[in-house]
Amino acid sequence: MIPTRKLKTGDEIPVIAYGTWDIAEENVGEKVEIALKAGYNHIDTAEGYHNEAGIGEVLKDYDREDLFITSKVLPSNLNYESVIKACERSLEKLGTDYLDLYLIHWPNPAISLRETLQAMKYLSDQGMVKNIGVSNFSVYQLKVALKITQVPITVNQVEFHPWLYQKELLEVCDQNDVVLEASAPLARTEVLKDETILKLADKYDKSPAQIVLKWELQKGIVPLPKSKSKAHIEENLELFDWELHAKDVALIDNIDTEKRVYMITLDDETYGISS
Numbered sequence: 001m002i003p004t005r006k007l008k009t010g011d012e013i014p015v016i017a018y019g020t021w022d023i024a025e026e027n028v029g030e031k032v033e034i035a036l037k038a039g040y041n042h043i044d045t046a047e048g049y050h051n052e053a054g055i056g057e058v059l060k061d062y063d064r065e066d067l068f069i070t071s072k073v074l075p076s077n078l079n080y081e082s083v084i085k086a087c088e089r090s091l092e093k094l095g096t097d098y099l100d101l102y103l104i105h106w107p108n109p110a111i112s113l114r115e116t117l118q119a120m121k122y123l124s125d126q127g128m129v130k131n132i133g134v135s136n137f138s139v140y141q142l143k144v145a146l147k148i149t150q151v152p153i154t155v156n157q158v159e160f161h162p163w164l165y166q167k168e169l170l171e172v173c174d175q176n177d178v179v180l181e182a183s184a185p186l187a188r189t190e191v192l193k194d195e196t197i198l199k200l201a202d203k204y205d206k207s208p209a210q211i212v213l214k215w216e217l218q219k220g221i222v223p224l225p226k227s228k229s230k231a232h233i234e235e236n237l238e239l240f241d242w243e244l245h246a247k248d249v250a251l252i253d254n255i256d257t258e259k260r261v262y263m264i265t266l267d268d269e270t271y272g273i274s275s
Helices: 025-038 052-059 080-094 113-125 139-148 167-175 187-193 195-204 208-218 230-235 246-253
Strands: 004-006 012-014 042-044 068-073 101-104 132-135 153-159 179-183
Touching: 025 042, 025 052, 025 230, 052 080, 068 080, 080 113, 101 113, 101 153, 113 132, 113 139, 132 139, 132 179, 139 153, 139 167, 153 167, 167 179, 187 195, 187 208, 195 208, 195 246, 208 230, 208 246
Parallel strands: 042 068, 068 101, 101 132, 132 153, 153 179
Antiparallel strands: 004 012
């Protein structure tokens, strides 16, 4: 059983999710099936990933109440009517009546955030979405969203890993009871070559990925690892019967490499391509 933590709405969110970015429609069903059989019950997707229908084909064979499903609306679809239509499309593709969590995938300064959040309230009021949140929001953007929203913002999903330790953002999330989810939690595998991570993997007799994911879990972060390998999918769940010592958490905190592994432009054609 995967542990859960409580969102500010009272709902429970599993503390790790299977991420599906960059898994093609024709392949995603097989990978999600492996993840579900391994024990994942939290699946993260987005309209911009173009794989929701493939995920929906697998989900129909599982008890919906046992699953936590997240999707996201593209930043080009953030006006009121477009948010609602995008959610309806996602629900249809995923074969479900509701999403456990619906996120603004990227902020779009060309569209009123207040208008977007009003649409999110409508989706919540209609029972189409149980929880709302944001993704790739900075400290400032998150504070603005928290100030103007009429529905609790429960999550901010951002790039977060030992090479991008966004400490201030994590603190603001914690202060406002917002769960920080880590997209690219392994820095697209790049951080697994870090000398500190490799030394700790040897010390604990764990894989480098397990060390990084455990560090995130111990900070109260919900990581969204993506793997196309059955062995790695299963390995990434072997995290709940051991702990990193505080001094080793501090070692990872103090890694001095800083590197982002994804960016976004305001060109609509690139929206949603990166996590």
